[in-house]
Amino acid sequence: MPQPCAPRRRYGTLDEARTTLRARFGYPDFRAPQIRAIEAAVAGGDALVVLPTGGGKSLCYQVPALMRHGLTVVVSPLISLMKDQVEALNRRGIAAAYINSTLAQADATERLARARDGTLTMLYLAPERLEAGRTLEKLSEIGVALLAVDEAHCISEWGHDFRPSYRRIGAIRERLGAPQTIALTATATPEVRTDIVKQLALRNAAVVVAGFDRVNLTYHVVTANTQQEKDRTALRWLRDANGPAVVYAPTRKAVERLTGVLIRGGVKATAYHAGLNDRLRQRAQDAFMEERARVIVATSAFGMGIDKPDVRLVVHHAMPGAIESYYQEAGRAGRDGQPGQCMLLYSYPDRFTHEFFIKSAHPERHVVEQVWRALGAAADSAHRVHMTVEELVQRRPLSSVGAREVGAAVRVLLSHGLCHSIAPAPGRVWIRLLASPARIRRELSGERQFDLEVLRVLWRAIGARLLTGAPVDLDGLPPGLGGAIGLVPVLTRLETHQFVSWSRTGGGYQLDPRSAGGNSLALNWSGLERRRRTDMARLDAMQQYAQSRYCRRAYVLRYFGDPEARTYCGACDRCLGLAHGPVSLPTPTVPDGRQSVFLRAAPRRA
The missing domain is CATH 3.40.50.300 (P-loop containing nucleotide triphosphate hydrolases)
Known part of the structure; x- marks a missing residue:
């Protein structure tokens, strides 16, 4: 001490x-x-x-x-x-x-x-x-x-x-x-x-x-019932935005799809998410920072520590799961003190996505206990389990649980010290084919002929098991492919474009010998349940913000306990009396009286 x-x-x-x-x-x-x-x-x-x-x-x-x-x-x-x-x-x-x-x-x-x-x-x-x-x-x-x-x-x-x-x-x-x-x-x-x-x-x-009241920012929520309505609304706002913009989408797949929509709509956009390798993420970030791309479409992986002060518009293509996440991401607009717009595209089904993730992140007690028993049954005499989550989930009875919940249960066990990760072997990977043969033939040609050859070699090595996922030793494939060092960049590229999913394997878990073999887990079950309820309450608060009929700025400031919260801000869609349809373009007045140059719409009665 x-x-x-x-x-x-x-x-x-x-x-x-x-x-x-x-x-x-x-x-x-x-x-x-x-x-x-x-x-x-x-x-x-x-x-x-x-x-x-x-x-x-x-x-x-x-x-x-x-x-x-x-x-x-x-x-x-x-x-x-x-x-x-x-x-x-x-x-x-x-x-x-x-x-x-x-x-x-x-x-x-x-x-x-x-x-x-x-x-x-x-x-x-x-x-x-x-x-x-x-x-x-x-x-x-x-x-x-x-x-x-x-x-x-x-x-x-x-x-x-x-x-x-x-x-x-x-x-x-x-x-x-x-x-x-x-x-x-x-x-x-x-x-x-x-x-x-x-x-x-x-x-x-x-x-x-202090400082939560970003008076130069104007907050809007636009109700859009379908993905197509969200796309059209985002495209209109982004076309009219006078300066750089950030668009947040909930998944990697959504980022790729929306980036394509914007590019086809004439907006210079680039994609950024954790599924891209370091080089591609850096290229996307540089393009945005240097304004070769005016819009960056990203998951929440983008933004931490990014200092671009002149972002004029932040669009959330779907409702985030918490006010904290939303306010932090929306706050990347107008860091230079000039007017900025924060627009949330809201659809009630957005909630279902977050409920699914919350349930996946907080597995039920019987699932955690089931996974613990499966790990114990697979462990060797030194309490080591030489398999990944993907391999573990294929064992009965976990095959009926699902990979997401099994992974969440393993994370609970790891976070409580009941087991520890063993680093994966460099050349051992688990691969699953996602794309259809027709798409592979159509898109993997010309400059991507090598990618096609890699998939052919994998099919010859694994056969039909590639459709459901199977382990592969990259260093055991024909030497002309370059082994693990040469193939990992190829697999990363194929995963980025949704041809395969893959992860390293050959590692596993070291069970805590003091707990291994026991059926009773020393876990704070009530604490885990509190955490789940807290996440649900946070989601409820985010939805209440989206549905609020009153000042949005006041809602956020009260949520964070800021003493500067007032009942009327004059700089959100509610206080300005703006009726947002899926493709309407409002004309808000920012607090200093200047008009936004890219928002135009007729006001409604409060």
Whole structure:
């Protein structure tokens, strides 16, 4: 246990922080909501900072980090996000680095050595990396002056993106000697804020909640009963949008389809989702950032850490599952302070999709117990199970449960430490053919002849089992195909275009020997049920927003507990008295009186 902490040391004044801000980041002053956070940080106290997307959360720990001696550790959930932030800091001459799964062990060791010798100011880590190997032990020896926890809502089981690894940061903080801690998030309800403070054991924390009222944004909900109505409405708004736009779609397949609709409609659009490999995602992002594509159509995988201030329109092609997700994504419009439009295309069946995902994410108790028994039956004498979820689901009686629920049950077991993943073998994959022979012959020709040859070789190796999915050793296929190294990019390309689905296999699970063989699972079943109910309540709140007859801005601000909430904003479709049909184009007035240049429609009576 750490020794009782000495009184907090003051690291400077607000004026000294302003000097650091101007000298290192080039900004003339902090925004009003940032000031309270900076004052708490330079005074040496803990803080919880809740500022919306684009509100400048990062500066609330980066500036204090530069005002003291010692290492600042930043917990960040996304590899791309920490990479972008570190590169931005390095361009400003600030010694920052990250350690994540993309690094070789030698590079990670070198960066920890820089932290030890004092030449590194900030070190970014994922929470899983903090627990890996001897990282935590080494950081304890080095000493952590400041701990910054980004995306802190992931700590709370009431948060919209709860991650068990984040839940353990409180214990990690204690092992680091309970250093001064700043937790930051863009979306946290009062209940989530209370839980963050409790889980991190923050002492006398300054809780800064401000800036949620983005007065330059106008909110609209358009009811569209069919996918075709949604497509037509989105196309009209996007054609008339005066500047870059982001369109969020719920699935990879929807992203690809909608991108095609927009391109055929004359809109320069590009697709972005997690199913694309790194090179294709970077190409899509660069095209949007450099405005070679005016519109990017994306899943929620796009946006974290993307700093494009001049987005004029954000369209949600389907209702998200939570206000938190919607507000964070919609908030990527108008980050330059100029007018921006946020449009949600709403259809009641959108709810059914989210109910399906919630049910899949929170399997029933009997399913979890059934999966646990199946794992136990398949385990060897060392409690190892050498099969993937896809292979596991083919065993009776799990074949009647379904892959999605089996996968969710395995994730529950993993998150509670009842089993651990074994890394897959490089050349072992599980492949399933999705496309029909006619489509393969029609589309895989010319430049894609090699892709066609790969599918032919797979069919010869597996036969009809390819239709339902089967394991394949890529390194055991004819040598002219290039083995795993040459075939993985081909499979990724084929999956992107919906010809196959595939995943690595040959790994499996290591069961906890203390629990293996037992029929009774040490799980917090009531906690899992609370989590399911919380997700359903969050979905209910999102639907109420879409169906509300009153001020939409007020609804959102009250949801987040913002004290600035009013009953009338004058800048949402309800307050403006706008009747949105599936293809109507309203003419809202933004709060400063300027007219949007691309919205035209007749108002209705309130």
